[in-house]
Amino acid sequence: MRRRYTFSLLFLLLxxxxxxxxxxxxxxxxxxxxxxxxxxxxxxxxEVILSRSYEFEREAPYPETDALVRIINDFGTVYEFTEAEPxxxxxxxxxxxxxxxxxxxxxxxxxxxxxxSTPEQLNxxxxxxxxxxxxxxxxxxxxxIAIQLDNSNISDTPSFFRYEYEETYKIIAPRWLSYDFALxxxxxxxxxxxxxxxxxxxxxxxxxxxxxxxxxxGTNRSKNIIIGTTEELEENRLLGFKVxxxxxxxxxxxxxYSILVKQYVTSFEAYxxxxxxxxxxxxxxxxxxxxxxxxIGNIKSEKNRDEKIIGFFDVSAxxxxxxxxxxxxxxxxxxxxxxxxxxxxxxxITLLEQVRxxxxxxxxxxxxxxxxxxxxxxxxxxGDCTALGSNVKxxxxxx
Numbered sequence: 001m002r003r004r005y006t007f008s009l010l011f012l013l014l015x016x017x018x019x020x021x022x023x024x025x026x027x028x029x030x031x032x033x034x035x036x037x038x039x040x041x042x043x044x045x046x047e048v049i050l051s052r053s054y055e056f057e058r059e060a061p062y063p064e065t066d067a068l069v070r071i072i073n074d075f076g077t078v079y080e081f082t083e084a085e086p087x088x089x090x091x092x093x094x095x096x097x098x099x100x101x102x103x104x105x106x107x108x109x110x111x112x113x114x115x116x117s118t119p120e121q122l123n124x125x126x127x128x129x130x131x132x133x134x135x136x137x138x139x140x141x142x143x144x145i146a147i148q149l150d151n152s153n154i155s156d157t158p159s160f161f162r163y164e165y166e167e168t169y170k171i172i173a174p175r176w177l178s179y180d181f182a183l184x185x186x187x188x189x190x191x192x193x194x195x196x197x198x199x200x201x202x203x204x205x206x207x208x209x210x211x212x213x214x215x216x217x218g219t220n221r222s223k224n225i226i227i228g229t230t231e232e233l234e235e236n237r238l239l240g241f242k243v244x245x246x247x248x249x250x251x252x253x254x255x256x257y258s259i260l261v262k263q264y265v266t267s268f269e270a271y272x273x274x275x276x277x278x279x280x281x282x283x284x285x286x287x288x289x290x291x292x293x294x295x296i297g298n299i300k301s302e303k304n305r306d307e308k309i310i311g312f313f314d315v316s317a318x319x320x321x322x323x324x325x326x327x328x329x330x331x332x333x334x335x336x337x338x339x340x341x342x343x344x345x346x347x348x349i350t351l352l353e354q355v356r357x358x359x360x361x362x363x364x365x366x367x368x369x370x371x372x373x374x375x376x377x378x379x380x381x382x383g384d385c386t387a388l389g390s391n392v393k394x395x396x397x398x399x
Contacts, residue, residue: 030308032052033050033113033309034050034052035310037105037117037314039097040096040097040317041122042318044096045090045091046071046095047089048069048090048105050089065086066083067083067109069107070105070106071105072106073102074102074104079092098122103119103120103121104118104313115300115302117300120314121315123266124154124265124317126151126263126265127319128151128261128321129150129152131148131259132148132149133145133329133330135330144247145248145253147242147259147261148241149238152237156236158229159229159230159265160231160265160266160270161227161263162225162263162264162270162271163228163243163262164221164261165259165262167220167244167257167258168258169218169219169253169254170257171216171218171255172214172215172254173215173382174382176213176214176383179209179362180207180209180361180383181204181361181362181377182207184203185203186200197348197352198352204352213384216391217390217392219389219394222244226243227278228241248337249338254337256326257325258322258396258397259323261320261322262318264318265316266316267314267315273298297309297313298313299313341381345371346360346377346379347374347375348376348377351377359379359380360377361380361383363383
């Protein structure tokens, strides 16, 4: 699933075109169409995301529903899209971008306004020759793993790239037990069963766990804009290009880690668009005294050429590579990164309600010398990894 950029704060900066220091509140607001459209050379159901700009105080965008979305090539072939969910449109048929064709995105919004992009085409191909990790100290003096790649190109002209990644990591609950608290009817509790809390109607007892809660898998998708170019390089290829840096104290490295990197070969115009977007969304630019004005993508209203639209219709060749490694591959014999919770046992005051809300799980105080018999509970994520990830092993996972 493609990453969706968050534009709430960014919209205000672009639209206000101010030169005064930015204050984080909505002063004026413009309702603007936001387009996320990427056509690739993968044979699949292509996707277009449509939304509207939204106020700083709002947490999520307004989806643009009931739009008519099409992609048309220069031979007149029309690829229709249907709305799979509010604001997300997928092509009715499987198709892909092909060389020597130009493609135009056409949108008719729910208010009847028509929009179209400039014709775009594939901009060559490139492969990821190698994807690897290196233990490094970054520019801030932090130790960690840099995920880097080398690529190669057929073309002799400068190339432009955009990257996305999806990382998956193994989670092992540090204080997992094979049995746990359960909330049951007090009438069903036998006389020999230990009861930890009761209100007369319900009781907390111990039962064997019925699902996998020791080993899980977490997944994160890239959120930042990652771009690269060979424009100023002697060779038309990237060598040692850093896609991701993971701090050595990040718990996602604790056991086994995998990252899938996707490389998109994009146009100079698309590269420039994303470079500008990246620059003005950096912390330095957000609060600078000279905010940029509204920057233009390649999508316009067919009737009002001055109407503001945010987004870029990109046509890209894509390639991907996956990497696996263990923490011990780079930190042999070293202590694991700290877990997301210190996992200190507690003496619950309202155990019945905490179990009902799945806030705590059972802790065996007899297993630890420094804990007394009343410390019978731990935070959920310490004994149940499903608080942090899925207990279903991904189909691509290699142990």
